[in-house]
Amino acid sequence: MNLTDIGMGRPSRRRLLGIGGSALSLLLAACGGEAAPAAAPAKADPTKAPAAAAATTAPAPTAAAAAAAPTKAPAPAAAAAPVTIEILTRDGVEAPTGHSQFFNNQAKKNFTPDSKITVQFVDAKPNVGEKLFVLAAANTLPDGSWFGVVADGENGREQAQKGIFKPLDDLIKQDSRFEKGIYFKSFMDVLAVAGKQYAVPIHTHYGTNVLYYNKNLTDAAGVKIPDDGSWTIDEFIEIAKKLTKKEADQWGYWPVTAGMFSEFGAFNVRQFGGEYFDEEGKKLLIDTPESRAGLEWIHSSIYKHLLIDDPNRKIEGAPLGLTGQRGLFAMGKLAMHNTTPGLVAEYKKPGTTEVNFPVGIALFPKGKDGKRGTQASGSGMGLTKVDKQAAVWEWLKFVSNK
The missing domain is CATH 3.40.190.10 (Periplasmic binding protein-like II)
Incomplete structure (x- = not known):
């Protein structure tokens, strides 16, 4: 039974019980395991390259030793050059009271100046769930997207199962600065499917x-x-x-x-x-x-x-x-x-x-x-394309932090 079936006639006691069970399967189907994207190197802490050894009077290295010596420091995982990412989010990006105005303002004021990553928001109409399916069918997915659980399309978990969202587990494991344990486990479970984490929390509905x-x-x-x-x-x-x-x-x-x-x-x-x-x-x-x-x-x-x-x-x-x-x-x-x-x-x-x-x-x-x-519920954001996953991961950490 569809969750909205109750809107198609007089809801009898039997229908309310049936609807309640159907609704529950949607709400608590969300209580799955955790999930993960293609492994991508986490953004390295841009430290100095290892200092060269001090010169000595020792004999010059052999050809084999010279070949084994590193010629340059490892490059950081995330490119320092400016990059632009597309993020699908709820409607109202430009509206003064729109749902996404907060994200838009925070990206411009506090995220882009420090990260050199520009966030271009894609306005979701009629809602995120429907639009993401359309973009996936047209092979025009954004780099990241709102992961719907209750608000704006209850399709996040389904879309993860269909491969639209990419697992985040490897990115999480490789990034010591991301503290998964600070979030309620039940909330993280809602954003996971079959033991893999597909999104990080960005907001919650309390009661x-x-x-x-x-x-x-x-x-x-x-x-x-x-x-x-x-x-x-x-x-x-x-x-x-x-x-x-x-x-x-x-x-x-x-x-x-x-x-x-x-x-x-x-x-x-x-x-x-x-x-x-x-x-x-x-x-x-x-x-x-x-x-x-x-x-x-x-x-x-x-x-x-x-x-x-x-x-x-x-x-x-x-x-x-x-x-x-x-x-x-x-x-x-x-x-x-x-x-x-x-x-x-x-x-x-x-x-x-x-x-x-x-x-x-x-x-x-x-x-x-x-x-x-x-009760409490919420939604998250996740990765939908791996081309710029290092940059998207930086955004996901920013938007889910304190």
């Missing part, structure tokens, strides 16, 4: 348990949302009901049931003490009472409590062309939605054009067992 709410709507309804998350899931439902006004096309809460359900679904089942798999990733736990309770809560919020009119609602006319929960929220018609902490900066930045009302930020309420569901 979908941050709640954003429209303060104008909560004030009008006379409800108070505790900013510290000291409330329960039952209290959340009651507040969402008060914020739902069907006749005004105003809705209390819209749970995620498609697209990134693999990420949000993990959050929902953990709200009720459930899990997708056991700790070893070998036993499926989606049908346990706890996991079922989390998925059934999503179903009830839509069809029992009627907090949203249509889980497949199409959004048109939202600011910046936004869709889904974020689009309806920006239009002032959705009182609350939850996602990662990533929107804090967007909603709170001066001059934001996404919302024209004050946004409150709180922790999602605790579940039945007093715990709060959470």
Whole structure:
């Protein structure tokens, strides 16, 4: 079943459980081994050539000895001459608020001046996953690329299996300056396939348990949302009901049931003490009472409590062309939605054009067992061509460091 099948009709309890299992296979298929590219000499530390031995009065060397003597110092692995590499990344390279603006700015200010390596970004539209497949088919791959796990095309692992990404293991082993151990092992595992490392971490999504709410709507309804998350899931439902006004096309809460359900679904089942798999990733736990309770809560919020009119609602006319929960929220018609902490900066930045009302930020309420569901995921960057792999490796180290 495709992850987006839930968007093609009423998601019954059975469908939610099926979708949850399908989504899990996508999210936790990611928990594989580690991976590696064609071996390439790591960039050598440009030290001085070995000093020549001091002259002595010893007899002149024989012809054989002269032939054995080194004539020059070994050349460094990475060429000192300026080089340009192409990196496929998320869209918005030039846009002031685009996803890739950070990479673009950092490359120009802090990477190129020191490395003499110019990074030319390739803007990915419609998303990285689709564009990389097209470039591979046309034999026009960039030198490196975003490795999609959840955001912008969930195809990184598949593309590694197809040989589009090259393993990095030899580069990692040969470079004493790269400390693989500083990253969470689980995150590195997500960027690996069949025991080989195909990408290094560049960003992560921490939790979908941050709640954003429209303060104008909560004030009008006379409800108070505790900013510290000291409330329960039952209290959340009651507040969402008060914020739902069907006749005004105003809705209390819209749970995620498609697209990134693999990420949000993990959050929902953990709200009720459930899990997708056991700790070893070998036993499926989606049908346990706890996991079922989390998925059934999503179903009830839509069809029992009627907090949203249509889980497949199409959004048109939202600011910046936004869709889904974020689009309806920006239009002032959705009182609350939850996602990662990533929107804090967007909603709170001066001059934001996404919302024209004050946004409150709180922790999602605790579940039945007093715990709060959470999860983490992320994406990386990897090598897709070996022609300039020494230069690409320098970029990968730069973009994944502190």
